[in-house]
Amino acid sequence: MNSADSRFEMVKKRHTETLMNAIKEKKADELFVPFLKKMAEKKNYFTSSSCAGRILLLAALGKGTKKEMYFHKRWHRKVKFSELWKEIENFNGEKLIFKMEAFILHLGARNFEYAEKALKLMKEAGVKKGGIIATKPGKFLIELAGTNAISLPVIDNNKILIEKDFMKYLLKEGNKKLEKNFRFLKKFEKKCLKDLE
């Protein structure tokens, strides 16, 4: 085994352990778990931090750069308006952002050849965004993502700026897009499991 291959085995082992621990501690995205487990059995691939899609409320502190952001609330499923509005009303910080995000999958590949295969599969499947984001020998990483659909601030200066009815409409849109994202992901998962070795 060459050094790139042994590094790949090491990295794959580490990421698989992290995944298994996350599953045990119920920290993994449940909808994604069966797929992530099956990918861990592939000879030439592993997965790292991934999300099947979500609706979230992101709190921004200070100037709102990434360093100063934290999750006020995350749901990996459709959300009821009453749940969402409660979280908006209960928020005590300065700025709150409503987001619906499509899935994001990080795939590790044994080498450039397998990274290319994943890229080809991604294009065939119609995944909108993604590419090879790391190219170390033994650690090729591919990021694949659906398109982010909705994102806007709803609270600023401690004040709810969005009208209740409009928020209701946007959540409905977000839920629709999330379901569509889940349907797409199901098909894409099947293709990954079939085409990647």
Next chain:
Amino acid sequence: MNSADSRFEMVKKRHTETLMNAIKEKKADELFVPFLKKMAEKKNYFTSSSCAGRILLLAALGKGTKKEMYFHKRWHRKVKFSELWKEIENFNGEKLIFKMEAFILHLGARNFEYAEKALKLMKEAGVKKGGIIATKPGKFLIELAGTNAISLPVIDNNKILIEKDFMKYLLKEGNKKLEKNFRFLKKFEKKCLKDLE
């Protein structure tokens, strides 16, 4: 010259001609032109379809899939509220989406080595999204993008759903993010010109 290199020269020539024509016809993103021209002089890189960042109104037809979307209005600069609201009020279709999008740059590289260099530079510069999206010999493509900041439907079923004051607030946020994006891009352009050959 090997066949990958001659393909690269051919592809670079074609993309450079496309760029020059777009500049002549005033179809290129003006803010980006000086940089794109200088990148065309690099030995091992070229650029293809790129945008420095924009605020846009996207019209969706039917089910709103990508095929059925068109630009109602695009601005590659800060927008006044009166301009925006006029375009919203004048819209005659079913659904309209307001978006602020960060820059997107497509770089072509001579080979894998140069694509890797661009990826390294992107990480050093703190570009949030991007990767190698095509890996043909002689045609390596790298996509680099800032993070999309705001996106939401504002008209649905032919009806303006967003309150005027809230739209005013979101545009102000969009303008701020666009300026921040332009400032980041200026620094990033300098780094590209300095570090890429």
